[in-house]
Amino acid sequence: MLPQKNKGDLVRFYTITDPKRHRKGYTVYKVTARIVSRRNPEEVQEIVVWKRYSDFKKLHKELWQLHKTLYRHPELFPPFAKGKVFVPT
Structure with missing residues (x-):
């Protein structure tokens, strides 16, 4: 872990x-975060x-609410x- x-x-x-395709029928996506030190x-x-599509949709809604609250320009x-x-092959 990075300090x-x-x-x-x-x-x-x-x-x-x-x-x-998850065994329960929905689609999941691999999300990879890479964190790199500028100094090293x-x-x-x-x-x-x-993550599922619905997870991204929920995150978008929460970010939109935050944006609307902070910047007051939701458009x-x-x-x-x-x-x-999506049909997996």
Whole structure:
């Protein structure tokens, strides 16, 4: 685990890949977070979680509420992407 640092000392990268059909019928996505130290680029932490479309939708709603509260321009916040049927191969 990385030691505690100032937020400016770290760079974060996120990728969402590998959609898969869960055994219960819904689709899950692999979310990978890579956290790299600016001071020591060899110092990398990687965290992987699997999330559902509904998790992303909930996060979007919460971010929209926060944006609306802080900035009062909800029309500037990007809309959430429509769901699409995914058929795994």
